[in-house]
Amino acid sequence: MARIVITEFMDERAVARLHAAHDVLYAPQLVDDAPRLRAEAAGADVLVVRNRTQVRGELLAALQRCRVVGRLGVGLDNIDVAGCEARGLRVIPATGANALSVAEYVITSALVLLRGAYLATPAVAAGQWPRAALSNGREIAGKTLGLIGFGAIGQLTSKLARALGMQVIAFDAMMDQGHPAYAEHGVRCTALDELVGSADVISLHVPLLDGTRGLFDAARLAAMKRGAVLVNTARGSIVDEAALATALRSGHLGGAAIDVFGSEPLAAAAHFVGCPNLLLTPHIAGVTAEANDRVSSLIADKVLEFLK
Numbered sequence: 001m002a003r004i005v006i007t008e009f010m011d012e013r014a015v016a017r018l019h020a021a022h023d024v025l026y027a028p029q030l031v032d033d034a035p036r037l038r039a040e041a042a043g044a045d046v047l048v049v050r051n052r053t054q055v056r057g058e059l060l061a062a063l064q065r066c067r068v069v070g071r072l073g074v075g076l077d078n079i080d081v082a083g084c085e086a087r088g089l090r091v092i093p094a095t096g097a098n099a100l101s102v103a104e105y106v107i108t109s110a111l112v113l114l115r116g117a118y119l120a121t122p123a124v125a126a127g128q129w130p131r132a133a134l135s136n137g138r139e140i141a142g143k144t145l146g147l148i149g150f151g152a153i154g155q156l157t158s159k160l161a162r163a164l165g166m167q168v169i170a171f172d173a174m175m176d177q178g179h180p181a182y183a184e185h186g187v188r189c190t191a192l193d194e195l196v197g198s199a200d201v202i203s204l205h206v207p208l209l210d211g212t213r214g215l216f217d218a219a220r221l222a223a224m225k226r227g228a229v230l231v232n233t234a235r236g237s238i239v240d241e242a243a244l245a246t247a248l249r250s251g252h253l254g255g256a257a258i259d260v261f262g263s264e265p266l267a268a269a270a271h272f273v274g275c276p277n278l279l280l281t282p283h284i285a286g287v288t289a290e291a292n293d294r295v296s297s298l299i300a301d302k303v304l305e306f307l308k
Contacts, residue, residue, distance in 0.1 A: 002307050003065075005040050007031045008050035010072060011296035018300055022046075022307065038062040046303055048072065049079075051283065052264065056080035060087070068092060068306050070299040073286060074153075077208045077235060092302045096152050097294040098286035103157040105259065105285040106231050107164065110145070110201045113229045113255030113277055114138040138200075138254075141165030146199025148192070148215075149206035149234070150175060150182070157203060158185045171195045173211070196220060201229045208235035218243035227254040233285035236261035245271040248278055259285040 002022045006015065009028040018024050030037050031053045041047060041062040048070040049055060055069055060083050063069075069084060071093040084091050112118050115137035123130055145161045147154040150172040158168040168187045175181065177189045196202065202224065206212045216230070216239040224230070230253060232239050241262060247253040255277035264283055272280065286295075 002045035003043055004046040004048065004303065005030070005044040006048040007037060007053045008048075008072065009292075010048065010299075011292050013293070014296035014300040018303065021304060034059075041066070046070065046307070048299060048303070051075060051078050054078050056083060060084065063087070063089065068303065070094075070303050072295050072299055073098065075207060075235065090306065092299065092306070094295040094298045097298045098288075098291040099153045099156045101288045101291035102153050102233050102286045103160050104288075105233060105257075106157050106203045107140075107160045109231050109257035109279055110143075110161075110203075110229060111140055112279065113257060114140055114143065114201070116255070116277060119277075140201075143167070143200035144169060144198060146170070146190075146195040146202045147187070148172075148195065148202065148204050150179075150187070151205060153233075154203075154205040155181060155185050155187075157205070158187050162186055166201075169195055169199065173206075193223070196223050197225060199228060200225065201231065203231040204234040204238055206234055206238065208237055212238050214238070214240060216240060216244070218246070221247045222252065224253065226252055229253070229255045229257075231257045233259045236264065241269065242271045245275050248275045251276075255279075257281070259283055 004018055004022050004024045006024065006026045007030040015024060015026045025040060030040065038059055041059055042064055044063065044066050046068050047063065047066055050072045055078065060080055066089055068090045069079060071079065071091065074093050074095055076091065076093060079091055081091055117134045117137050120130060120134055142165060144167045147158060147168065147170040150170040154170060161168050169190045170187050171190055171192045182189045218240060221243055244256055248256060257279040259281045260283050272278065
């Protein structure tokens with residue numbers, strides 16, 4: 001019987017399946033107790049984490065018995081993958097399980113930000129009637145969606161966008177122009193600069209690497225089409241938050257939806273206070289009831305298979 005330590009929230013039906021066959025510690029707040037986390041990790045054969053648990057440094061060194069790390073999600077920047085491999089640890093992400101949740105978040109955010117009307121509830125409830133001010137909202141049909149990163153999530157996002165009448169262009173540094181995915185999804189491959197300057201909505205779907213850190217700095221934000229909308233469900237450090245706030249306040253950008261931040265949880269951020277047409281969410285684009293079920297079930301399946 002293996003010892004499985006789960007450091008963040010997981011669907012309880014998946015936890016129960018693991019518990020039926022193995023010794024399971026399910027402690028969703030363990031991520032916030034570093035000394036206990038290291039102590040429990042020392043006796044773990046399997047470690048299951050989300051994005052906040054940093055599997056590197058002291059925690060990685062504590063994994064003396066561990067054979068596999070299950071990631072309840074797809075991004076691996078919180079895991080020292082090379083360090084895990086050097087220790088013989090297998091890293092298992094939940095590839096594809098939350099793609100629909102992220103894609104729906106992107107499209108919903110684009111609809112809300114382009115229309116600009118759905119944040120008016122407090123004003124209308126207070127007796128105001130900002131009808132004239134809110135009558136210049138934009139329709140999503142006919143607009144151009146620019147996807148930076150065209151993997152599974154980007155491809156599913158393009159499918160939803162095209163169903164709403166959007167034109168879709170994409171840039172992916174890892175895919176050449178002749179990659180069959182572009183033709184399969186009716187998406188035109190473009191250079192990065194062309195995409196940034198022509199898209200009405202830009203959505204980011206790239207990992208955090210040296211080449212993507214700070215990708216959307218002040219200069220690139222300024223190069224975006226005036227009135228364009230930016231959606232970031234990838235990683236926070238890809239976008240310069242202060243520069244984004246400046247671009248929103250100046251009116252150059254028409255809106256932004258930011259689900260990920262350079263430091264999480266986000267501390268009180270003065271640069272975001274009072275920014276117009278801004279949606280901030282706490283890294284939940286890929287987390288819905290259905291996605292949590294799929295992600296948790298997939299990782300439970302893979303862990304159980306590994307431990308056979």
